[in-house]
Amino acid sequence: MSDTKFDVLAVGNAIVDVLAEASDAFLQEQELVKGAMRLIDEAEADTLYAAMGPGIEVSGGSAANTAAGVAALGGRGAFVGRVHDDSLGKVFAHDIRAQGVSFESETATSGPQTARCLVLVTPDAQRTLNTYLGACVGLREADIEPAEVAASKVVYLEGYLWDAPEGPAIFASAAEAAKQAGREVAMTLSDPFCVDRHRAAFRDFVVGSVDILFANEDEVKSLYEVETFDAAADRAVADVQVAALTRSEKGSVICRDGERHAVDARPVKVVDTTGAGDLYAAGFLYGYTAGEDLARAGTYGSICAGEVIGHLGARPRANLKALIAEQLG
Amino acid sequence: MSDTKFDVLAVGNAIVDVLAEASDAFLQEQELVKGAMRLIDEAEADTLYAAMGPGIEVSGGSAANTAAGVAALGGRGAFVGRVHDDSLGKVFAHDIRAQGVSFESETATSGPQTARCLVLVTPDAQRTLNTYLGACVGLREADIEPAEVAASKVVYLEGYLWDAPEGPAIFASAAEAAKQAGREVAMTLSDPFCVDRHRAAFRDFVVGSVDILFANEDEVKSLYEVETFDAAADRAVADVQVAALTRSEKGSVICRDGERHAVDARPVKVVDTTGAGDLYAAGFLYGYTAGEDLARAGTYGSICAGEVIGHLGARPRANLKALIAEQLG
Numbered sequence: 001m002s003d004t005k006f007d008v009l010a011v012g013n014a015i016v017d018v019l020a021e022a023s024d025a026f027l028q029e030q031e032l033v034k035g036a037m038r039l040i041d042e043a044e045a046d047t048l049y050a051a052m053g054p055g056i057e058v059s060g061g062s063a064a065n066t067a068a069g070v071a072a073l074g075g076r077g078a079f080v081g082r083v084h085d086d087s088l089g090k091v092f093a094h095d096i097r098a099q100g101v102s103f104e105s106e107t108a109t110s111g112p113q114t115a116r117c118l119v120l121v122t123p124d125a126q127r128t129l130n131t132y133l134g135a136c137v138g139l140r141e142a143d144i145e146p147a148e149v150a151a152s153k154v155v156y157l158e159g160y161l162w163d164a165p166e167g168p169a170i171f172a173s174a175a176e177a178a179k180q181a182g183r184e185v186a187m188t189l190s191d192p193f194c195v196d197r198h199r200a201a202f203r204d205f206v207v208g209s210v211d212i213l214f215a216n217e218d219e220v221k222s223l224y225e226v227e228t229f230d231a232a233a234d235r236a237v238a239d240v241q242v243a244a245l246t247r248s249e250k251g252s253v254i255c256r257d258g259e260r261h262a263v264d265a266r267p268v269k270v271v272d273t274t275g276a277g278d279l280y281a282a283g284f285l286y287g288y289t290a291g292e293d294l295a296r297a298g299t300y301g302s303i304c305a306g307e308v309i310g311h312l313g314a315r316p317r318a319n320l321k322a323l324i325a326e327q328l329g
Numbered sequence: 330m331s332d333t334k335f336d337v338l339a340v341g342n343a344i345v346d347v348l349a350e351a352s353d354a355f356l357q358e359q360e361l362v363k364g365a366m367r368l369i370d371e372a373e374a375d376t377l378y379a380a381m382g383p384g385i386e387v388s389g390g391s392a393a394n395t396a397a398g399v400a401a402l403g404g405r406g407a408f409v410g411r412v413h414d415d416s417l418g419k420v421f422a423h424d425i426r427a428q429g430v431s432f433e434s435e436t437a438t439s440g441p442q443t444a445r446c447l448v449l450v451t452p453d454a455q456r457t458l459n460t461y462l463g464a465c466v467g468l469r470e471a472d473i474e475p476a477e478v479a480a481s482k483v484v485y486l487e488g489y490l491w492d493a494p495e496g497p498a499i500f501a502s503a504a505e506a507a508k509q510a511g512r513e514v515a516m517t518l519s520d521p522f523c524v525d526r527h528r529a530a531f532r533d534f535v536v537g538s539v540d541i542l543f544a545n546e547d548e549v550k551s552l553y554e555v556e557t558f559d560a561a562a563d564r565a566v567a568d569v570q571v572a573a574l575t576r577s578e579k580g581s582v583i584c585r586d587g588e589r590h591a592v593d594a595r596p597v598k599v600v601d602t603t604g605a606g607d608l609y610a611a612g613f614l615y616g617y618t619a620g621e622d623l624a625r626a627g628t629y630g631s632i633c634a635g636e637v638i639g640h641l642g643a644r645p646r647a648n649l650k651a652l653i654a655e656q657l658g
Binding site: 018020021049050052053054055056057058059068086087088091094095096098099113114313315317 | 379425443
């Protein structure tokens with residue numbers, strides 16, 4: 001591999017999360033499915049926001065969280081995504097850069113406002129996501145610079161991005177640039193509903209272009225429409241080089257050819273599960289691009305996921321590099 | 330007393346806090362005085378923000394935090410302050426209303442953006458405040474409605490507001506409306522540097538118009554330019570009906586004529602001291618306007634302050650009413 005500028009170039013929706021505590025009764029009133037992500041338009045966002053309790057704003061976005069995690073581990077992370085030139089857009093850009101992530105995407109000066117995800121955290125620490133994509137839908141294939149992809153060990157794509165008008169073109173363009181440069185393509189399936197919306201397209205992309213697949217149990221079972229985790233894992237490993245499959249408190253399983261590595265979840269008091277998968281991917285990719293073996297990369301993922309679910313918000317607060325040194329020596 | 334619409338009408342700066350962790354070395358580099366509040370202009374705000382770590386945005390503002398606390402206790406709170414019609418302004422308005430506070434002040438559609446306070450939280454849980462007042466400076470005497478003051482048991486004014494161009498006129502107008510209606514005027518001295526900027530004017534206002542004075546030890550000593558807490562308390566009680574004086578981990582002392590009631594601080598793991606004084610005032614005023622005796626009102630203050638310093642952000646997260654019932658029965 002020639003010299004690289006980034007370990008991980010993450011591409012996804014640039015979102016500010018608005019976190020508020022909510023009761024199960026509130027979810028029922030609003031007819032929300034606990035634990036899922038749904039897309040809402042601006043009017044729905046305004047209505048739900050007006051009904052919600054007081055919030056805390058924290059930069060989020062799935063792939064952006066992963067990029068932030070890679071940087072917090074001491075890796076070289078970059079992010080591509082679109083914000084509007086408004087106060088939440090400035091918050092997003094500040095936070096990701098302050099974390100040490102390169103973020104040079106063009107800012108929208110017209111059109112919809114910066115994206116928000118209204119996150120309802122129930123007393124069981126589950127989060128229910130309601131995303132107004134706003135400026136994100138303006139991300140263009142032209143925002144992917146082939147030279148940046150070529151300068152990154154891994155380009156990481158979030159499944160959520162497939163909902164944007166140019167999402168499929170962005171995926172294709174990033175995969176093509178990676179292939180040309182001999183780089184690897186990683187993808188997260190993001191959410192079971194997202195898999196439902198785009199199953200056929202996701203299967204094509206996974207088998208044709210993905211080297212490293214991230215998914216949780218529900219997502220990978222949904223992708224292949226099979227009943228059991230093991231059946232889904234078998235299918236995944238036939239399609240990609242490496243499948244890193246997460247199972248909440250049961251930990252994760254990393255599969256490659258004949259290999260299966262089960263990694264335990266870290267014991268932690270769960271406050272807010274937002275970002276667990278994103279930080280698992282950050283830890284895994286940091287370890288993987290540093291040349292660690294799959295089991296150790298998976299352990300990095302577990303430690304990072306354990307940190308982020310111990311507090312509100314989907315970006316790491318602790319120095320993840322120090323945390324790993326402390327836990328693994 | 331005739332019927333009232335509000336227990337507490339709070340008047341102050343409408344601010345969104347941007348909280349970030351910072352090291353002592355960072356404060357030194359930026360030449361910041363730990364624990365103090367300083368006013369900064371937009372350019373300074375941009376420079377400091379660019380140098381800061383990733384943040385969390387939470388609605389704040391001293392008097393606004395107090396109004397939120399009164400509402401979280403089950404009291405009737407209202408707030409008067411000025412935001413801009415931008416995304417952080419919408420966040421501020423949403424959060425305070427979602428807490429159950431009446432907030433009907435006019436929104437600015439031109440001029441500076443919604444105010445931000447860049448809060449640096451050091452590992453010792455102290456906070457250092459850097460406030461860009463933005464739209465707050467546009468609060469006008471006309472924003473104080475005498476009928477609203479007349480319909481409130483107490484009008485509560487934050488010393489910080491004196492920095493706004495019409496601050497002194499707002500104080501005078503609120504005090505006059507309260508006097509006409511036979512209502513009480515409460516004031517917090519806000520900050521030792523704020524007292525330094527306005528000492529003579531504050532002394533005049535306190536002796537001429539204030540019924541209930543809130544201050545911490547440093548502030549009240551600075552107001553009267555005396556060396557000891559006891560000397561400052563003697564001076565305060567000569568000027569006002571009730572002085573509620575806080576002393577951090579040493580608790581508070583509430584003074585009226587010959588009475589002195591010492592109230593212990595609640596034992597709590599301190600995470601972020603932002604909002605401690607504001608929530609103390611909320612608890613005290615809630616108890617006071619409900620007709621509780623001074624010692625019990627002070628205990629409410631201690632419990633509320635203890636809740637808010639146990640987490641990041643200056644607004645209560647717990648149901649304060651339930652918390653008081655649990656701790657005091």
